[in-house]
Amino acid sequence: MSLETPPALEASAIPRHERGSLREVFDLAYPVVLTTLSTTLMGVVDSAMVGRLGPTELAAVGFGGIWLWTFFSLFYGSATGVQTFVSQADGAGDARSCGTWVWQSLYALVPPMALVLLVLAFVLEPWIAWMGPSDALGGEAAGYIRARLPGEIGIVVGMAAASFFRGLGDTRTPLYATIGGNLVNVVLDYGLIFGELGLPAWGVFGAGVATAIGHWCAAVLMIGLLLRRGARERHATTPVAPDVHAMRRFLRTGAPIGGEWFLGMTSFAVFTTLVAQMGDIEMAASQVFVVLLSLSFMQAMGISMAAATLVGRYVGARDEDAAERSFRTSVQLGVVLGLGVAVLYLVIPGPLLRIFTDDPEVIALGAPLLAMGALFQLFDAIGIISEGALRGAGDTRWPFLAHTLAGWGFFVPGAYTLGIVLDYGLFGAWCGGLVYVFVLAAVMARRFRSGAWRKITI
Numbered sequence: 001m002s003l004e005t006p007p008a009l010e011a012s013a014i015p016r017h018e019r020g021s022l023r024e025v026f027d028l029a030y031p032v033v034l035t036t037l038s039t040t041l042m043g044v045v046d047s048a049m050v051g052r053l054g055p056t057e058l059a060a061v062g063f064g065g066i067w068l069w070t071f072f073s074l075f076y077g078s079a080t081g082v083q084t085f086v087s088q089a090d091g092a093g094d095a096r097s098c099g100t101w102v103w104q105s106l107y108a109l110v111p112p113m114a115l116v117l118l119v120l121a122f123v124l125e126p127w128i129a130w131m132g133p134s135d136a137l138g139g140e141a142a143g144y145i146r147a148r149l150p151g152e153i154g155i156v157v158g159m160a161a162a163s164f165f166r167g168l169g170d171t172r173t174p175l176y177a178t179i180g181g182n183l184v185n186v187v188l189d190y191g192l193i194f195g196e197l198g199l200p201a202w203g204v205f206g207a208g209v210a211t212a213i214g215h216w217c218a219a220v221l222m223i224g225l226l227l228r229r230g231a232r233e234r235h236a237t238t239p240v241a242p243d244v245h246a247m248r249r250f251l252r253t254g255a256p257i258g259g260e261w262f263l264g265m266t267s268f269a270v271f272t273t274l275v276a277q278m279g280d281i282e283m284a285a286s287q288v289f290v291v292l293l294s295l296s297f298m299q300a301m302g303i304s305m306a307a308a309t310l311v312g313r314y315v316g317a318r319d320e321d322a323a324e325r326s327f328r329t330s331v332q333l334g335v336v337l338g339l340g341v342a343v344l345y346l347v348i349p350g351p352l353l354r355i356f357t358d359d360p361e362v363i364a365l366g367a368p369l370l371a372m373g374a375l376f377q378l379f380d381a382i383g384i385i386s387e388g389a390l391r392g393a394g395d396t397r398w399p400f401l402a403h404t405l406a407g408w409g410f411f412v413p414g415a416y417t418l419g420i421v422l423d424y425g426l427f428g429a430w431c432g433g434l435v436y437v438f439v440l441a442a443v444m445a446r447r448f449r450s451g452a453w454r455k456i457t458i
Contacts, residue, residue: 015442031171033302045139055284062287070265079159081254087168087424091316099237117402126289147208151215181218256396267407285365300381304388311392327389334381386444411436
């Protein structure tokens with residue numbers, strides 16, 4: 001298996017009848033799907049191993065992980081903006097301008113992210129206590145977050161580099177680096193959670209340490225691949241000096257993506273806090289459901305990234321019809337894969353839940369969630385893929401507004417009303433989430449089909 005990045009395939013070299021075809025989307029998407037699934041496996045492995053310690057520990061990983069992602073999602077999402085610039089430059093035949101966007105994005109994102117990290121480390125324990133989970137859950141969650149904090153900048157570095165490769169249509173290189181990081185995480189999880197391999201038994205804290213190291217390993221591999229001779233010669237990936245104009249240009253497109261991720265995750269984190277206040281068992285069941293949903297979510301994310309690359313490439317090449325075909329084909333592929341996941345949720349809910357826990361109360365609460373999740377993840381896939389297509393076209397501000405209105409207009413109020421006010425508990429709260437993803441899918445797909453993206457210049 002070679003790690004040498006293949007030259008990007010220019011839009012002009014692709015026959016018109018193949019542009020936006022199922023084969024083109026699939027060939028680009030499947031390595032990204034494998035990459036995103038591999039990334040998700042860090043959380044899956046953490047949950048599966050920690051779940052053997054007990055439902056409170058499992059709940060703590062879910063609660064801590066979701067809030068940690070929320071704190072830094074502004075920076076994660078902004079880093080993916082690199083893909084928009086690279087794909088459009090590549091489509092326009094300007095290969096030498098591609099490499100600079102990785103470095104300008106890191107200059108723009110890493111310093112403020114480091115500041116947020118330091119502030120969070122200082123206020124972590126009192127902030128979690130204020131959120132109101134049980135003392136046991138809160139203590140474990142604080143340890144998990146603190147252990148993972150050193151790895152957060154590594155995630156952004158890896159995301160920026162991966163977005164560069166994906167913008168070129170090279171979806172395999174990020175896959176190799178992510179697999180490497182995951183192998184490190186699996187080995188260290190086993191050792192640091194249970195005290196095996198001569199390592200200390202740190203439990204939930206050990207799971208966080210393993211994940212942080214795994215993320216940095218993946219990031220270092222990604223940067224090493226970025227700086228190979230072929231990439232330097234073709235795309236000028238050698239580090240460059242900060243350029244204020246380029247950073248501002250990057251942030252105009254990338255920051256709305258990050259803002260969209262942040263506001264979406266904030267509404268989900270508030271939802272998670274409502275669930276945690278219901279009890280440790282409810283939070284554990286919700287965490288198992290979230291982890292299982294993430295396997296479907298990451299399939300959709302992979303196809304979304306492929307759609308962003310293809311739409312960006314064809315917008316850069318001024319072939320808007322091919323960009324629209326890429327969107328339609330990507331959605332169709334996402335729905336087909338989502339139907340396969342739906343069958344698993346409906347047919348074998350028990351075995352899926354028992355991957356993470358043997359607690360009968362957690363399993364009893366989780367089974368109805370999976371039945372509802374069959375529909376949830378289909379709507380979610382349509383929204384995620386539509387959003388990726390919009391991102392590739394440079395239409396990032398409108399999705400930011402849509403996420404804000406849907407998250408705070410439907411998700412949080414719906415979950416609170418159904419779960420708390422009407423006392424339908426955990427299932428009711430997640431039904432509020434179902435309404436949210438349906439609304440978001442409808443408006444995202446409608447936005448792309450409206451053609452407004454055709455008038456946007458980045």
